[in-house]
Amino acid sequence: MAQLSSEEYHRLEDEVERIVTLEGLELVHLEFKHESGTWVLRIYIDKPGGVGLDDCTGISREVGMMLEVENLISHSYNLEVSSPGLDRPLKKLEDFRRFAGKSVRIKLKPEHQGRKKFRGRIAGVDGEEILIENDVELQTHRLPLAEIHSARLEVEL
Numbered sequence: 001m002a003q004l005s006s007e008e009y010h011r012l013e014d015e016v017e018r019i020v021t022l023e024g025l026e027l028v029h030l031e032f033k034h035e036s037g038t039w040v041l042r043i044y045i046d047k048p049g050g051v052g053l054d055d056c057t058g059i060s061r062e063v064g065m066m067l068e069v070e071n072l073i074s075h076s077y078n079l080e081v082s083s084p085g086l087d088r089p090l091k092k093l094e095d096f097r098r099f100a101g102k103s104v105r106i107k108l109k110p111e112h113q114g115r116k117k118f119r120g121r122i123a124g125v126d127g128e129e130i131l132i133e134n135d136v137e138l139q140t141h142r143l144p145l146a147e148i149h150s151a152r153l154e155v156e157l
Helices: 006-022 053-070 093-098
Strands: 026-035 038-046 078-082 103-112 115-126 129-134 139-144 148-153
Touching: 006 026, 006 038, 006 053, 038 053, 053 078, 093 115, 103 129, 103 139, 115 139
Parallel strands: 038 078
Antiparallel strands: 026 038, 103 115, 103 148, 115 129, 129 139
16 A cells, blocks of 8 residues: 555645535644554644534544545545644644744754754744744744744643
């Protein structure tokens, strides 16, 4: 059994996003991974105020039916639908705008200013760059969205 091709993955992501959007929810992230001897299709959804069990169950049912009809995954897999959690991933410019002022940790693909990891508060978005304020260094970093490998909110207690 093989991983999905880039084209298959994007088609799957488009179909899932269509379903999630029609239900008035946001597709935060989708992943298809081989874990513990089986394939897992994991879908993270959200909405203002957070998602509940009914939201996850409904999306699971709708996506499951679509996958049976479209046969986008030709081998066995487990389908999981959940909220993104308190440390939700940030992927789009709109994510960074929405969570301005919140603490974030970011990993870059190439090094930027001699480093790959940044932590701080989201100060905003300027064009295609994310502005991160670091209270320890007392400086603001401008990180190009295209160079961000991963970004997650930090849980603030």
